[in-house]
Amino acid sequence: MKKGEITVAIVSCLIAEQFPQWAELEIRPVELDGWDNTTFRLGDAMSVRLPSHKRYVPQIDKEHRWLPVLAPQLPLPIPRPIAVGAPGCGFPARWSIYEWLDGEPATTIDVTELDLLADDIASFLVALQRAGTADGPPPGAHSANRGGPVAVWDEQTRTLIDLIGEQVDAEGATTVWDAALATPWSGPDVWVHGDVTGSNLLMRDGRLCGVIDFGCAAVGDPACDLTITWTMFEGESRDRFVRALALDDGTWARARGWALWKALLDVPAQANDPGRTGARFGWRWDSLGVIEQVIADHHSAQ
Secondary structure (H helix, E strand, O other), X not given: XXXXXXXXXXXXXXXXXXXXXXXXXXXXXOOOOOOOEEEEXXXXXXXXXXXXXXXXXXXXXXXXXXXXXXXXXXXXXXXXXXXXXXXXXXXOOOEEEEEOOOOEEOOOOOOOOHHHHHHHHXXXXXXXXXXXXXXXXXXXXXXXXXXXXXXXXXXXXXXXXXXXXXXXXXXXXXXXXXXXXXXXXXXXXXXXXXXXXXXXXXXXXXXXXXXXXOOOOEEEOHHHHHOHHHHOOOHHHHHHHHHHHOOOHHHHHHHHHHHHHHHHHHHXXXXXXXXXXXXXXXXXXXXXXXXXXXXHHHHHHO
16 A cells, blocks of 8 residues: 555544544544654544555564663653554554654754754763663664665665766765775664654754654664764754764764765755755755765864
8 A cells, every 4th residue: 555545534444443442533644744654643642653665564563562661761752652453444564553742843843952952862862872782673674774784775875976976076975985884883782763863853842852753773883873963963063962972983984874875865856845855854954965064074074
């Protein structure tokens, strides 16, 4: 089933058949939906998430297994799994229900206190990286390889640089990428969220108040969680974020590689939707601007 075919009517049918105790609650689409899942509000206290492709279905068991383990080790609320649903009503896969977390995504409000946000995200990531990893899921298809080696995207990244080389500093981008590949992670492995971007960061009164969507979580290299360094922060806020995490130079080199790869992927889509990086991801720059930020930061770090 395609993402656009997942409707309120299907969710209403699923709830009525499988969780009739909640059948009278209002179901409505969320204001800012994700890509891996289609999300709906279920009353005021719950959300329903339905995977938009079969490759995202394994994330359901992972979140239901590990989010309750991680929650007490973290300084901010994260989603609490409530129930797992079965295929039905024309929907072909398992799906899940979570407790609703209040807050506005950092993509839908104007974040002005970047220094505070840098401190808040860094504190959350430090706690996440200190959480117990015993039996945690290694990187793989379930995490879109987040937490694994950035080298997985080597061929794709070099192809993208070649394809859009006239729009970017191709030599600078290649230098950043080569540096990312030159310093493989040597552990110890830590928990990674996998998609630390504005749409997954909940804000209240100018402060971070929750983190959602752990579908790409895994135990591995923390570099993938650092792309926000160049997509949202600049100047002092970027410096504060880097200092608070206190990671080695190799990790930051790989993080630049992850940010470069993400931005390169988005360049073609940006041509048809110039505002998508801000509205969808909470980036302060468009994808070409992020590439410029990453290249400039690499040069300043040398």
